[in-house]
Amino acid sequence: MTAATDGLLRDLAPQVLGAVVRRYGHFDAAEDAVQEALIAAATTWPDSGVPDGPKAWLITVAARRLTDLLRNEQARQRREDTWKLPAAAPAADEEDADDTLILLFMCCHPALPRAHQIALTLRAVAGLTTVEIARSFLVSEPTMAQRITRAKQRVKASGVPFRMPADRDERLAAVLRVLYLIFTEGYASTAGPSAYRAELSREAIRLTRIVHRLMPLDGEVAGLLALMLLTDARRDARVGPDGVLIPLAEQARARWHKDFIDEGVELVTAAMSAGPSGPYQLQAAIAALHDEARSAGETDWPQIEALYGVLTEMTGSPMAALNHAVAVAMVHGPTSALRMVEDLARDKRLTDHHRLHAVRAYLLEMSGDVDGALPAYQEAARRTQSSQEQRYLRMKAAELARNLRGP
Incomplete structure (x- = not known):
């Protein structure tokens, strides 16, 4: 199966599942039927070509498979009452949903x-x-x-109808x-060969x-x-021509998408001025401070550090706390940030996560402790499932090893 076909199937899968559940219900069985339709497409399309209307093709195959599944599970009368019901006319608002x-x-x-x-x-x-x-x-x-x-x-078991729920706020x-x-x-991406x-x-x-x-x-x-x-405005600048990840501070900001930045800044500015801010608004405000800085050196780290402090207190997220530690290092130096990371190392949610070791390595390198940073980078590389992150972390470790050996 080609990468293009794989991408098409991934894009269509939730749409097909939604369409099948809308028409026939039976969410659990419908998901199995859609998976079998996707397998059929992955098997036949490389030879026969992608059909005209690939979504309709998948829905048809999935519907047939769902019919078979229900026929095997239900008596004839029950089957006629459920899987063979005529499609009800959708409400006006559902037609556009x-x-x-x-x-x-x-x-x-x-x-x-x-x-x-x-x-x-x-x-x-x-x-x-x-x-x-x-x-x-x-x-x-x-x-x-x-x-x-x-x-x-x-x-x-809930038997919920397939329509936009009235309790959507909940x-x-x-x-x-x-x-x-x-x-x-x-x-x-947390795993696999692609970073994006x-x-x-x-x-x-x-x-x-x-x-x-x-x-x-x-x-x-x-x-x-x-x-x-x-x-997402930074997506094109995250990976170099050789496929190696590029840290935010080293990215070519001319490659960032200004239209996304302008829209994002406008959205978060309006949202934060309209009332109390929640976690997503705080994270967006932090992202805006990074994106609006003309260079890494002009980044407003004191403001970012303050926002991460509020975000960490609001959410209790260990990842927010790790990012807060990095911001603290940029404002106050690595010593106090390292103490924060050592405290976070006792959080069971981070015990096996590579990012804890990656941040610790970065802070140790920042403090001049190359002997401590090298094994921390190596440990982070061992723990990540992303081949792109693994490659970057190993490169950092190799660079420090060369520095330790000297000329």
Whole structure:
């Protein structure tokens, strides 16, 4: 299967699942049917070519497979009452709704625990693997697999209709968290050969734009959209011609996308001036400070340090705390920042995460402790699943090793 076909199937998967669930219900069985349709496409399209209307092709194949699954599981009369019901005419507002967005809100049913909502949506809407989702949550793969299975069972048992829910405000926090994780996995892939998965980032931005149109006065929706745009603006400058990651401070800012920056700054400025700021607005404000600086040396680190302090206190996030430590180092020097990192090392959520060791390595290098930084970079490289990050961290370690050996 070609990379183009793989990308097309990934883009179409949530749309096809949404369409099948809308027409026939049976979320759990529908997901299995869609997966089989995707496998059929991956098997046949390389030889026969992508058909005209590939989405319709996938929906047709998935619907047939769903019919087979239900026929095997249900008696004839029950089958006729469920899987062979004529399609009901959609309401006027549903005709304009995006099936993928409806699927997203449906997965974020308030009867599900928050972690289960997010995990299920990442699996069904974004098409992430269980391993990728587990890594985003800092939990083991078996634990995440159990969460996804239980969530599917709860959605199946609930019998919720496939339409935009009336209680969408109650589901919004989970929806935004899902969109954030989808974007993050796209922009900074946690595994695999590519540092950037454009299809995930694009889909997250597209869906967040739709949510923003639905809820234009919600500051956190605007903040999340701004954060995505301000971050994705740097995508072309993140990787060099040789495929090596380029740190933010060393990126060619002329390659940043000014239209995304301008839109993101406008969004976050309006949102933060309209009322109390939430976590996504704070992160967007930090991203805006980076993007608006004409050079790395002109970055307003004191303001960034203050914002990370507020964000860490508000969320209790260990990743926010790590970023706060870096900002503290840029303002006050690495000594106090290293003490912060040593305290964070006792947080079980970070025990096996490569970023803890990468930040520690950076701060040790910044302090002049090359002997300490070298093994920290090596440990970070061993722990990351991203080949791009692994390559960068190993290059940093090799560079320090050469410095230790001397000329």
